[in-house]
Amino acid sequence: METITSPIPGPSRSDSVSSDSGVVYFDPSIPGEARVPPTGDTVRDRCRELLAKAMLKGFENVTIEEEIKFHNLTAEIEDCVFKEFRDTGNKYKQRIRSRVSNLGDLKNPSLRHNVMSGTISTSKIATMTTEEMASDAMKKLRKKLTKEAIRDSQIAMQGGTETDLLKCSKCGSRKCTYTQAQTRSADEPMTTFAYCLTCGHRWKVRW
Template identity: 45%
Template sequence: MTFEVRLKCREMLTSALRMGDLPEGSGDPEDKAVQLEEAIYEELSNSDVKYKNRIRSRLSNLRDPKNPGLRDRFLRGLLSAEKLARMSPEEMASDDLRRMREKFVQEAINQAQMAEMPQGTKTDLFKCPRCKKRNCIQVHTQDGGEPMVTFVMCDECGNRWKT
């Protein structure tokens, strides 16, 4: 890695940190950029490609107008250069993006669970405790000498419970 490349990376990081208003109590953007570049270089000095990709990733996340919290936390010293240098994309994501990802994961889990549910009988005898609708499917199960158990799944929201 040439020192010229490192200097250019520091300049770009400084520029990204100077975007917009500086938060109260923030450190010098140039010093912070140098610290971040050094932390990335320390970890990835043996691979030009990985080093440049890591720099690009940090630039993109620091410039993201939908994620001002990352830049602010770093500038105010709440997030160290070493930590920011090693963060995954998921860790750097804005709170909105994190919530959206969690929602997609939960929906995928619900879909997988619903696919596992055996076919039952549609009924309006039960009211879903979550969505308060009466669009349900009931399944009766009985193991050996055990009493019969009724499982209910809301066809509206996917909520499941047993009666």
């Protein structure tokens, strides 16, 4: 569980009532101001609240001042997304949803820390892809799966025995070939790969 032991760096600008970007900031010195800076738009305000909730996940003993800084950062993120799409339509909502999902992932604390420390700017996190935001563990898994997919594809295309016992799920053709390879431990069954000679579709055969 993450625990904040020192003040979190605030936005690059000073905490003030307003800024040139249009994001409203709240002064941490004012009691009771620990809330998300509002926009006056119900959808945008709700999205800011969701982002703030995601950013706060996993943290304990957060002071009012620190929470305000969380909120100001998430307000900047939402503002960047809104300025890109200029409305709160589906693209805007999808972008916000993916930020909320990744920032709130307890298995990806480095993403939150990088945003809060300024290593990742609010404008950057507003546009990062899902792959870019993923945790190191997820990136390694995706890399592994990609390598396996490439390997399987190469094996399936290496000749093979022609058969009419297999049916392509893409085009329905029975003009296929199959090959077998040991892709797991030696004491496990070999993996069968099929290749459709009609449309080029490749797949693993489940017997």
